[in-house]
Amino acid sequence: MERILEFARNRLTMIGGLGGVLGLGFVSVGPLVPTTPEAGQLEPLVAVSAEEVRTEVLSSGRTFGGILQQTSLSGNEQQGLLLAFREHASPSRLRAGTEVSLRFVRGTEQLRGVDVTVSSDELVRLERSSFGWNSSVERTPVWVDTLAVGGVIDRDLWTAVVLNPALDEMPRGDRAQVIHLLDRVFQWQLDFSRQIQRGDSYRLVFERRVRPDGSMRSGRILAAELVNSGNPLYAIWFDLHGDDVGGYYDLAGESLQRAFIRAPLEYRRISSRFNRNRYHPILKVARPHIGVDYAAGRGTPVMATANGVVTRRGVNGGYGNSVEITHANGFLTRYAHLNGFASNIGVGTRVSQGQVIGYVGMTGLATGPHLHYEMHRNGRAVDPMNIDIPAGDPIPLEARVSWTQDLQERVAILQVAPQGPVIRLAEAALPDLETVTEDRR
Numbered sequence: 164m165e166r167i168l169e170f171a172r173n174r175l176t177m178i179g180g181l182g183g184v185l186g187l188g189f190v191s192v193g194p195l196v197p198t199t200p201e202a203g204q205l206e207p208l209v210a211v212s213a214e215e216v217r218t219e220v221l222s223s224g225r226t227f228g229g230i231l232q233q234t235s236l237s238g239n240e241q242q243g244l245l246l247a248f249r250e251h252a253s254p255s256r257l258r259a260g261t262e263v264s265l266r267f268v269r270g271t272e273q274l275r276g277v278d279v280t281v282s283s284d285e286l287v288r289l290e291r292s293s294f295g296w297n298s299s300v301e302r303t304p305v306w307v308d309t310l311a312v313g314g315v316i317d318r319d320l321w322t323a324v325v326l327n328p329a330l331d332e333m334p335r336g337d338r339a340q341v342i343h344l345l346d347r348v349f350q351w352q353l354d355f356s357r358q359i360q361r362g363d364s365y366r367l368v369f370e371r372r373v374r375p376d377g378s379m380r381s382g383r384i385l386a387a388e389l390v391n392s393g394n395p396l397y398a399i400w401f402d403l404h405g406d407d408v409g410g411y412y413d414l415a416g417e418s419l420q421r422a423f424i425r426a427p428l429e430y431r432r433i434s435s436r437f438n439r440n441r442y443h444p445i446l447k448v449a450r451p452h453i454g455v456d457y458a459a460g461r462g463t464p465v466m467a468t469a470n471g472v473v474t475r476r477g478v479n480g481g482y483g484n485s486v487e488i489t490h491a492n493g494f495l496t497r498y499a500h501l502n503g504f505a506s507n508i509g510v511g512t513r514v515s516q517g518q519v520i521g522y523v524g525m526t527g528l529a530t531g532p533h534l535h536y537e538m539h540r541n542g543r544a545v546d547p548m549n550i551d552i553p554a555g556d557p558i559p560l561e562a563r564v565s566w567t568q569d570l571q572e573r574v575a576i577l578q579v580a581p582q583g584p585v586i587r588l589a590e591a592a593l594p595d596l597e598t599v600t601e602d603r604r
């Protein structure tokens with residue numbers, strides 16, 4: 164509570180800081196789409212390209228090497244070309260469907276160059292020179308933008324985010340990705356499938372790298388606020404080690420990380436949000452019910468909620484196929500009704516938090532596929548939703564100054580995240596994300 168008050172007191176400062184943030188960002192509110200410069204009226208020009216391009220598509224029986232063999236290149240030249248190509252990609256790892264464009268001097272069989280689209284983001288360009296073949300990579304231009312978005316949850320988080328009209332132009336798959344990231348950000352604090360209430364609200368600041376077609380190459384939540392049953396939770400990303408991995412902290416700089424994550428299934432894979440009542444018959448007969456049930460499709464991966472050692476794996480009465488993991492400080496977790504186990508899991512296996520240990524099923528006493536999850540401490544069953552687990556390390560003293568800067572900036576953007584339309588703070592494409600041509604000879 165104290166923290167929230169302190170937060171409220173700091174709010175003015177943050178809005179002050181907002182000017183700084185927006186001073187840069189507001190220059191271009193709206194997508195940073197490269198615009199076509201005015202060129203005036205130009206006479207139509209008919210030019211014959213000096214090149215003739217033939218595009219081949221790789222398939223299981225059609226390799227890059229095979230395509231080269233059908234050109235006029237000598238064996239040595241083919242080797243030289245493949246060698247230059249290897250500086251950027253492995254010819255044997257090219258997937259079926261990869262396009263290889265052969266560029267010939269018009270009207271001849273003389274090869275001038277070869278372009279290979281090694282991925283949707285990268286093209287390897289091979290060019291003939293007087294000394295052999297040179298290769299370079301061209302990357303699809305990507306720009307970075309930061310979205311601030313918010314909303315009230317009137318049914319469940321999934322619908323609230325996926326159907327947020329402010330995100331209309333974001334492909335659906337990318338919106339699902341945002342929810343997944345949000346789930347990972349709060350995985351130690353909240354079980355999204357059980358603890359989100361109607362009337363909860365969210366705001367988040369999301370940084371993404373976008374391709375020209377509007378799809379996302381990668382994204383990261385920079386700041387998030389989730390008001391759950393009137394209780395605000397905050398997650399601010401901070402890159403403590405400068406390695407771009409970073410971690411999430413609350414407003415006071417306490418790590419969000421805990422020894423246990425709240426749920427053994429990823430939120431996006433849980434089907435119960437569509438039908439919470441599905442397993443009531445079972446709940447009624449399970450007497451007393453000392454675990455948490457998650458309805459999910461057969462085969463859904465089940466994760467260890469904390470680091471530990473597998474102490475039981477196999478059929479266990481009404482639990483069916485189950486796994487027990489023993490953790491530090493007297494904790495034990497049990498995962499029941501599994502369809503099967505992860506292949507590398509046996510008694511004595513050391514597992515880490517988030518590691519897949521098995522798959523949802525309905526073995527033992529179960530009328531439908533679901534996961535039954537239990538948590539015990541010192542031999543007594545405890546409620547995994549309602550247990551306090553000590554936090555990870557807070558922001559160290561020596562990083563406090565840069566943390567405070569990032570915090571103020573990110574919270575300032577969060578503050579403007581509306582309960583309605585999206586705000587976009589466009590930034591210039593980072594230098595390393597502009598079309599980069601690396602020349603390697």
Ligand SMILES: [Zn+2]
Nearest residue numbers: 454455456535
């Ligand atoms: Zn159960």
